[in-house]
Amino acid sequence: MRFVIVTGMSGAGKSTALKMLEDMEYFCVDNLPVPLLDKFAQLVRDGGSGDINKVALGVDIRSGMAFGELEQALERLRVPGFEPEILFLDADDKTLVKRYKETRRSHPLSGKGRVDEGIRKEREYLKFLRKSADYILDTSQLLTRELKAELEKIFVDNQSFQNMIITVLSFGFKYGIPEDADLVFDVRFLPNPYYIEELRPQTGNNPSVRDYVMRSELAHIFSDKLEDMMRFLIPNYISEGKSQLVIGIGCTGGKHRSVTLANELYNRLNKNGEYGVRIEHRDIEKDAKR
Incomplete structure (x- = not known):
């Protein structure tokens, strides 16, 4: 069983990565509420989800206030024989601001304020996740095909990986x-x-x-x-x-x-x-x- 939690900065490519993992035959769920994380993981562990043996779960700041419970929820998931992996997607602030301007979307934490302020808040909230991540991919310079190649290297070919691009x-x-x-x-x-x-x-x-x-x-x-x-x-x-x-x-x-x-x-x-x-x-x- 491979259980991957896909997270990271808003605008760094999490949704794109989940679509790629889905093409790699991972069962993908995006933005599952944090309180349901334990039940979902237990269902997967116990085989209640059928013959699914590769799961990718998207979790991000959109979970709102419940996001603060994520650190404890992740600790509860780690039981003998079941070790979730964390993939953290990141990008530099300049790149994130540019992407938001191009898509004309607002940052989840910026409200009616500036995008860069929302990014600053999100970095603070996600600090613990980045620190505990098994894989960190900085997408600032990555083309879509290069991101796909890195994901295949880690999650299909099972090659050793250092958090460096x-x-x-x-x-x-x-x-x-x-x-x-x-x-x-x-x-x-x-x-x-x-x-x-x-x-x-x-x-x-x-x-x-x-x-x-x-x-x-x-x-x-x-x-x-x-x-x-x-x-x-x-x-x-x-x-x-x-x-x-x-x-x-x-x-x-x-x-x-x-x-x-x-x-x-x-x-x-x-x-x-x-x-x-x-x-x-x-x-x-x-x-x-x-």
């Missing part, structure tokens, strides 16, 4: 350093394909550009040292509770060298399988548009 982000310095970057590395010391006429219109995703950049011994030394640093840093970030890491790799225009080195780091980190890794090329098409 790593974004390897290429960019061009002339367009500005990414505001959300945690670590920034400058690869403008490498040979620049821009000055090779046939390579100029191509990008670091093209084999000819990649081969040109990686032909430099410096590119391999840099990649080895960067990978070694990340292998050291990531476990320490995880142990400190960090759930999202954005690694920025920049060159002049964000089209050739940074794309090549970002792809190289992504491929190296992605072999680990213990945490989610995604790749994004922020400025790869900007020169062409100009």
Whole structure:
């Protein structure tokens, strides 16, 4: 029996995650009143629900005053042979505010006030849930298909999972350093394909550009040292509770060298399988548009 409680910040993707779990053959119930949680879990444990052996239960701040009883209710659920798992979906405040503005919905706790105030209150209410969560997924940078891949990894393939999503982000310095970057590395010391006429219109995703950049011994030394640093840093970030890491790799225009080195780091980190890794090329098409 697998019993998953899906919770987290409003606007972080809980409803989307429940739909995905339903497609993965989980029996899903959303917004079950907290007072009914014990009875529902007992029904599932005792087999009164038939041959259902995978359950996902959505719980969030919409439960109102009864939400305060959730911590005690979760403790009562943990009996020998039955260990509910908690999936906590999160996103940074800026992303949540943007999502609410796009959908023109009001936050459950904001009333007639501002969305950011509702988000602040909700974070306070959910602090105990996030702390006790088995899995924390930060959806700030995740595409829908990437969220699905992470859920399949955890709840279908049963792979080991660390609460960390790593974004390897290429960019061009002339367009500005990414505001959300945690670590920034400058690869403008490498040979620049821009000055090779046939390579100029191509990008670091093209084999000819990649081969040109990686032909430099410096590119391999840099990649080895960067990978070694990340292998050291990531476990320490995880142990400190960090759930999202954005690694920025920049060159002049964000089209050739940074794309090549970002792809190289992504491929190296992605072999680990213990945490989610995604790749994004922020400025790869900007020169062409100009």
